[in-house]
Amino acid sequence: MSTPKTDFKKEYRELYTAKPEPGLVLAPELPYLMIDGAGDPSSPGYASAVEALYGVAYAIRFALKGAGVMEYPVMPLQGLWWTEEDHRSDFAAHRDLWQWTMMIMQPPQAGVAMLFDDAVATARKKKPSSPIDRVRLETLREGWCGQILHVGPYSTEAATLERLHTFLEEGGHTINGNHHEIYLSVPGRTAPEKMKTIIRYPVTPAG
The missing domain is CATH 3.20.80.10 (Regulatory factor, effector binding domain)
Incomplete structure (x- = not known):
């Protein structure tokens, strides 16, 4: 009998994909x-x-x-x-x-x-x-999170962070946890300008 194969990046696709524009995602335990x-x-x-x-x-x-x-x-x-x-x-x-x-x-x-x-x-x-x-x-228990995709070196995250924070503040979402990064690229194997990092914050949603 062959060993079952799975890819958790596909099973939890919503946790490992993000857009350059900020949005919300529900992260399960x-x-x-x-x-x-x-x-x-x-x-x-x-x-x-x-x-x-x-x-x-x-x-x-x-x-x-x-x-x-x-x-x-x-x-x-x-x-x-x-x-x-x-x-x-x-x-x-x-x-x-x-x-x-x-x-x-x-x-x-x-x-x-x-x-x-x-x-x-x-x-x-x-x-x-x-x-x-x-x-x-x-x-890890995060629940609702605000997130955004950052493309580029880590040193240029400031502008991406500002867009995410503005989105959360204008939407009335309150950050209630630590800055969370998901590294979709491996340093040294990917050109710095093409590096992809998801930036995420647990939030208390508006309303």
């Missing part, structure tokens, strides 16, 4: 691998955290495929960003002040029995110097 950190995302600490996250994500993927449960592509990297002063993240602040939680969405089966613990153990053996033990499996 879903399981994510998460790892927390602080400081400049160009630092070695950030890189090692992301490495740990992918190590566990791939270990879960191979375990589910090996057990004949399902086969799927590992989902895109995502990040929650903020500072102590502003949950929307002050991008004018020094990068060393940034707080972040990096995430990768997981299939529901990732939390079954000892699968997550086994995946952590497997990833730790392959990358003993990586901060694997900081990775956790947690449900």
Whole structure:
């Protein structure tokens, strides 16, 4: 019997597609691998955290495929960003002040029995110097969100953010969570001017 195949980017298409004009999306509760950190995302600490996250994500993927449960592509990297002063993240602040939680969405089966613990153990053996033990499996609850597609390098997000904030304010939608980015492109593999990033904020809808 062949292993069932699925693509969660297609199954949850509304969460991984956005337009250059702002809009609203309803984000359901879903399981994510998460790892927390602080400081400049160009630092070695950030890189090692992301490495740990992918190590566990791939270990879960191979375990589910090996057990004949399902086969799927590992989902895109995502990040929650903020500072102590502003949950929307002050991008004018020094990068060393940034707080972040990096995430990768997981299939529901990732939390079954000892699968997550086994995946952590497997990833730790392959990358003993990586901060694997900081990775956790947690449900993300955002509900209604405002979002927009940013095309270009991260350094030019300001104008895109302004359009999104204006849309939310004029519509009476109140931001109630952290700045959320979904990375649809991989740095180094995509020209900076063609990079695609979904920017999202949980909101309390008007009315």
